[in-house]
Amino acid sequence: MDEEFDAIDLRLLDALQADASLSNQDLAARVAVSPATCLRRVKRLVDAAVIERRVAILSADKLGAGLSALLEITLDRQGAEHLDAFEARAVQEKAVQQCWRVSPGPDFVLVVQVADMPAYHALTQRLLTQEANVRNIKAFFSVKRAKFDTRLTLPEAR
Incomplete structure (x- = not known):
């Protein structure tokens, strides 16, 4: 705008x-x-796309999706076509809530929400193993959510 x-x-x-x-x-x-x-x-x-969309924020625990994980993904090959290909795979996965291409460090950080460890394992088998060009995965599992907010800090009016 x-x-x-x-x-x-x-x-x-x-x-x-x-x-x-x-x-x-x-x-x-x-x-x-x-x-x-x-x-x-x-x-x-x-x-003007200042408001991108209006949503309801649901309780993952009450809907059976109580395992949250943050994944750091490093690809074996980092050419633009390889980054684009992995990103396209990741954003198609329903369990992937957020997909960030980052630098420096890993190539991607994913936020995933699944029911349990077997569902996490199935996700990794689909997304991260079969010809996915993934060299390294570092997973962090949430043990407690201390804060979750979607609000942006707004600028002061002039």
Whole structure:
């Protein structure tokens, strides 16, 4: 977005980060603007891809996906075509929640969420072994989630 965000935009973004399920009426009231202004501004933020999507955050434990892992992946060959090929494989896996191409260090960091260790093993067999060009995997398994937040720190209004 080429323009700066004013105080209303920032209040809208902050409120939507806290609860994207708010109706337009409730959002307008929370931000102290008319419903028409609220609707127009949110549409502009969506159209500008400032708001990428609105989602519900589900409880992995309550839905049987209680094993979280962070994987550091180093490829054997790091040419652009090899990096692109691995990335394409990783993003197709439903258990992969996040895929980051990183530097320096490993080539990728993946955040995965699976039911249990057998499901993790099956994921690694599908994604990381059969002709995947993977040289090294370092896995970190979550024993406790101390913080999980999707909110971005917003800039100050000018």
